[in-house]
Amino acid sequence: MSWDVAISRAVQNNLPRVYKNLENFPYVLDLARQLREAKMEVIRNMEKYVEMTVESVKRIGGIPHVVNTVDEARDVVGKIVGTGKTVIFGKSMVAYEMGLRDFLKERNNEVWETDLGEFLIQLANEPPSHIIAPAVHMSKERAEHLVRDKLGDLRKGATHEEIVNKVREFLREKFLKADIGITGANAVAADTGSIILVENEGNIRFTTVSPPIHIAVAGFEKIVPTLYHAMIEALVQAAYAGLYPPTYINLTSGPSSTGDIEMKRVSPAHGPKEFHLILLDNGRLDASKNPDLMEALLCIRCGRCHLHCPVYRVMGGRWGIPPFTGPMGAMWSYVTHKDPKPATLCTHSGGCKEVCPMKINIPRVLEKIKHVYFKRS
C-alpha cells in the first residue's frame, strides 16, 4: 500500500479533530495569541534569553550546555553518554537534526527510539516524514508487516491496537534498563530553567524519569520567557496537533529531589540524578536577526501546515531535509542547512498561513528564501 494512501488517511483522521478542538476550547485561540507575543520577545532578544536560561538551569541543579553546531552537540552528548550504555530516546526532532541516534550507535551503545512513530522508522531505517508524526507515510498494513518482520509473533491482519501492544511489550524492558534518557523539549522556560514536554504515549514520562541521567536537547527557539508561557505552549501545540487534551504534560526542573527530611531539599531522589540541557544554535541566532526569516522561529511544531498543503500531500517527506519537511520544513531546511532549494517547490496556495497557530506568513518567508536560491543560481 502506497504512502499517499497513508497520508490521505491521516488527513481524514486529523483535520476534523483540530477544528473540533478549536470549536470546543475557544480559549486556545487566545493562548496562541499570547504565545506568539512571548516567542517574538525571545526572537528579538535571543542572546539575552539563552543566557537567562543557562543561569536558571544552574540554579535548579541542572547542567546547561550551549552549542553552536550539531558537531559540538554530538561531542557533548558523546562525553555524557560514553560507550556500552543503553540509551532511550523520547521523540526529538532536534536529536534527529543532531544525528544523535546513529552517532551513539556507532559508539557501541544500544539505542532505542520509544515514540511509536520514531520506533517504526528506526525499524524501517527511514527518515521521519512529518514533524510530529514521523511515520505518517507508513500505512497500517506496512507497519504490521514491519513489526512482524522485526519483532516476530504478530498475526496477519493484526489491528492497530495489536501492533501497538507488540511494540509496548518489546520496549518495556528497555525503559527499565536504560542508563540514559534523551528527550527534546516543547518549550524551555527562561525564568525557571524548566522544560515542558507534551505527549500521549507515556514514553516521554518514562524517558525523563526512569534512567539515572536525563539529557534534554532543544533549539534556541524553544525558549520562552516564563514557565507560564511554556505551559501554554504545550496546550496550544496539542490542540493544533489534534490531540486535545494531551494525555500527559511533563514538567522537568533539574534532577529529581526531595524535601521530606526536615524539609531540606536534597537531590537526587527516585528519578534522574543528572539533568543536562543542551541548547543548540545551528543557524537559529542568524535567523533571529534576519527580518525575512525570523518568523520561522515562531514555529511550535504542531504539524498542521503539512496536512493543509497540496505540495506536501503529493510529496510527503520527500519535500525538505528531514526532519524538516512540508511548509515549515522548507523554511527550516534553510534555517538549519542554509539550503534554499526546498522553498522553490512552494506553490503559494496559502493554506499553511491560514491554519498556522502562530500566524506565520509561511508563503512570504518561502518567497524570500526563493529569492536567495534564484540569486545564487
Ligand code: SF4
Ligand atoms: S509553521 Fe505553523 S502550522 Fe506549521 S508546524 Fe509550525 S506552528 Fe504548526
